[in-house]
Amino acid sequence: MALTPDATLGEAGEFGLISELVKIFEGDEHVLVGPGDDAAVLRIKHGHVVVSTDMVVEGRHFRRDWASASDVGHRAAAQNLSDINAMGGTARHLTIGLAAPADLPVAWALDFARGFAEECASVGATVVGGDLTRADQVVIAVTVLGQCTQAPVLRSGAQPGDVLALVGRQGWAAGGLAVLGRGFRSPRVLVEAYRRPETPYAAGKQAAEAGATSLIDISDGLVAEAGHLAEASGVAIDVRTDAFVIPEPLQAVGAALGADPMQFILGGGDDHALLATFPDAAVVPGGWQVVGDVREGEGVTVDGAAYDGPPGWTHF
Amino acid sequence: MALTPDATLGEAGEFGLISELVKIFEGDEHVLVGPGDDAAVLRIKHGHVVVSTDMVVEGRHFRRDWASASDVGHRAAAQNLSDINAMGGTARHLTIGLAAPADLPVAWALDFARGFAEECASVGATVVGGDLTRADQVVIAVTVLGQCTQAPVLRSGAQPGDVLALVGRQGWAAGGLAVLGRGFRSPRVLVEAYRRPETPYAAGKQAAEAGATSLIDISDGLVAEAGHLAEASGVAIDVRTDAFVIPEPLQAVGAALGADPMQFILGGGDDHALLATFPDAAVVPGGWQVVGDVREGEGVTVDGAAYDGPPGWTHF
The missing domain is CATH 3.30.1330.10 (PurM-like, N-terminal domain)
Incomplete structure (x- = not known):
């Protein structure tokens, strides 16, 4: 036919x-x-x-x-x-x-x-x-x-003393989704980030070869996924907001919508950035950015305090 | 929780x-x-x-x-x-x-x-x-x-001169579905066959080891699946209705609903019986039943004539 x-x-x-x-x-x-x-x-x-x-x-x-x-x-x-x-x-x-x-x-x-x-x-x-x-x-x-050409990197290997590192755009898709939700179509770069993520596909293998102790992709939100790492590894994780430079389009959306742009970074998913822990900042590969550290205990803190922002994506 | x-x-x-x-x-x-x-x-x-x-x-x-x-x-x-x-x-x-x-x-x-x-x-x-x-x-x-511990058996290997064989219950689930569709719950054996098929799981490997030339499971109807074998293999297939003994529960449902019970066998899916072709009736394994043969040409016939019954399941 x-x-x-x-x-x-x-x-x-x-x-x-x-x-x-x-x-x-x-x-x-x-x-x-x-x-x-x-x-x-x-x-x-x-x-x-x-x-x-x-x-x-x-x-x-x-x-x-x-x-x-x-x-x-x-x-x-x-x-x-x-x-x-x-x-x-x-x-x-x-x-x-x-x-x-x-x-x-x-x-x-x-x-x-x-x-x-x-x-x-x-x-x-x-x-x-x-x-x-x-x-x-x-x-x-x-x-x-x-x-995998090497042992797969699980969520469960993070150790106190490790550093937490991120690769890929983070918060852009959430910014784009917020824009669309208000009936706007710009900043176009954020809307495009929501529609078609730029996924750091080479970075997972790179992290594994550099000796990452744990690894996860951010689909439900940075803090939520850090929580999955912390729970699976039996550790606490602290995320430092001063590690992030807020990109200009997210600043613009925050100003336009009256929102704190850091919430897009901490709570946003859908960019499919990767979050990993490494035993030492010295082995963190190029392109990755140290955004926190692993401690004894449980749960996720942001700048040492409980996180009270949006919890990330929930399926039900 | x-x-x-x-x-x-x-x-x-x-x-x-x-x-x-x-x-x-x-x-x-x-x-x-x-x-x-x-x-x-x-x-x-x-x-x-x-x-x-x-x-x-x-x-x-x-x-x-x-x-x-x-x-x-x-x-x-x-x-x-x-x-x-x-x-x-x-x-x-x-x-x-x-x-x-x-x-x-x-x-x-x-x-x-x-x-x-x-x-x-x-x-x-x-x-x-x-x-x-x-x-x-x-x-x-x-x-x-x-x-697979041997070469997988595809849909495309049937040759003119092969015999067509079937293993497993066929038409029972369709009979059960027809019963439920009319608001009845019996014959219970057919309703149960629709709810929970008895799939001949050992028979696929058995057919492969016996030298089956083509193999398919019947999920969309016997004639429809024979048509898939015929098309993939570039052959014609004839199904013989006298090869089937109509089981008593299907006879009962046919009588009760005013339907030809052979239609459940030829058009019914959902039992997940297997249909295969073998180079010779002598190699057809135990438990399988010869129900037709493979010829030069294209398409499926039933008793040598075009099939005008229900065409089997369509997804749209």
């Missing part, structure tokens, strides 16, 4: 759309069987596989009027690729489940797939399978498989 | 529920890192990984008043495990994404997880990760990883 640009999923049918989607997702030499059979078959170079899964829900994680289909594809891929980054691994293969209403335009699904494939290509990963079904709202489920 | 039996997801929160869920999903010696970090880490015995993903949507694939949470868990797992079976592989590890309304009872989520874990345990597979988020309806996304 030839698909017209304004066809809906209901008109195209499952197999009509799938035949277009598989053209977007090209395999690589490690994909022995790609989309189209009951399962994909992958050649794994060596013995350890890193796997993670994440869902993206319309109205909850994105709005079709706030981000293009391609942007949603980039973000859905980035959010999953980032989980492999946060283990110090390299993402290789992904599956996508797309549940959508029958009136979803085929063009949206294809643009989503193109954005998704572009983001994956930026780290050399490919889509090897998927599922397509009907639901009342768009729900995207992604699973990513990766590999 | 202590969870009361009648708490909702909104009351329990993401982390309240996750802490209960991870108790249900126990790892095995191949799970180096299980749920709770950014990704799971798996030890893979040898070099090929088989991966598949499938979504299950409330109101589309199940109704909470037609099946218990545990049944939905069993079915969601079975549907994915069956895809590895249909490659001749053995399922090892799974991830689950659960998107659900905030008013979903925690008890439903936990019973679902228990049913899911039980079905996985029946083949020695374990849950290694997942995601939990909010959506307007329950959407379950499962990804399964498996391995």
Whole structure:
């Protein structure tokens, strides 16, 4: 069937759309069987596989009027690729489940797939399978498989005396989301940061090779994720606000919205920056910024005091 | 937080529920890192990984008043495990994404997880990760990883002269669904077959070792799946209705609903029976039943004629 640009999923049918989607997702030499059979078959170079899964829900994680289909594809891929980054691994293969209403335009699904494939290509990963079904709202489920060439870096290895370090933009996506939530479209650089994160994909492996003792990606907020590190490691973490230079666009948004721009940095997620602990400031790799330290005890403090800002993203 | 039996997801929160869920999903010696970090880490015995993903949507694939949470868990797992079976592989590890309304009872989520874990345990597979988020309806996304000890059996290897063979109950789940759709709850054996399929998990590897030339699981209907084999292999397939003995419960339902019970067998999915082609009837393994043959040409015929019954499940 030839698909017209304004066809809906209901008109195209499952197999009509799938035949277009598989053209977007090209395999690589490690994909022995790609989309189209009951399962994909992958050649794994060596013995350890890193796997993670994440869902993206319309109205909850994105709005079709706030981000293009391609942007949603980039973000859905980035959010999953980032989980492999946060283990110090390299993402290789992904599956996508797309549940959508029958009136979803085929063009949206294809643009989503193109954005998704572009983001994956930026780290050399490919889509090897998927599922397509009907639901009342768009729900995207992604699973990513990766590999580590060294031991994966877990959340649980931080030690008192370690330093806390950050890599990547932090708070920009939260600033962009706040702008969109008030009905504005600028500063454009923040709106774009929300729509399509610039994920520090090389930094996870870099941290692992530099001897990071713990590692996590910031999807729910800096303080919230520092709390996950602290809890898993059985330590306390203190974040120092004077370590951050507040970027000009966040200062502008703070002034315009009457908000403290530091709240975007401490509470914001969605940039997929990485947070790690290192045994010594001297081994923190280039591009990373020391933003705190690890102590005996439990919980997270900001400048030595309890944090009373927004707690970060909650799913329910 | 202590969870009361009648708490909702909104009351329990993401982390309240996750802490209960991870108790249900126990790892095995191949799970180096299980749920709770950014990704799971798996030890893979040898070099090929088989991966598949499938979504299950409330109101589309199940109704909470037609099946218990545990049944939905069993079915969601079975549907994915069956895809590895249909490659001749053995399922090892799974991830689950659960998107659900905030008013979903925690008890439903936990019973679902228990049913899911039980079905996985029946083949020695374990849950290694997942995601939990909010959506307007329950959407379950499962990804399964498996391995093959021999070459995977694809859809594309059928040759003219091969025989078509089936293993497992076929049409029972469709009969059960028809009964429920009319507001009845019996014959109970069919309703149970719809709620919790009896999947022939050992038969995929058995077919591969016996030299099957193509293999698929029946989730969308026997004729529809035979059509997928025919298309992928570039052959024609004829199904013979006299090969089937119609089971008594399907005869009873046909009589009660005024339907031809053969339609449940030819058009029904959801039993996750397997359909395979073998080069010769003499090599068809025990438990399999020859139900047709492979010819030159294209498409599927039933008793040599075009099939005009229900086409099987369509997703849009």
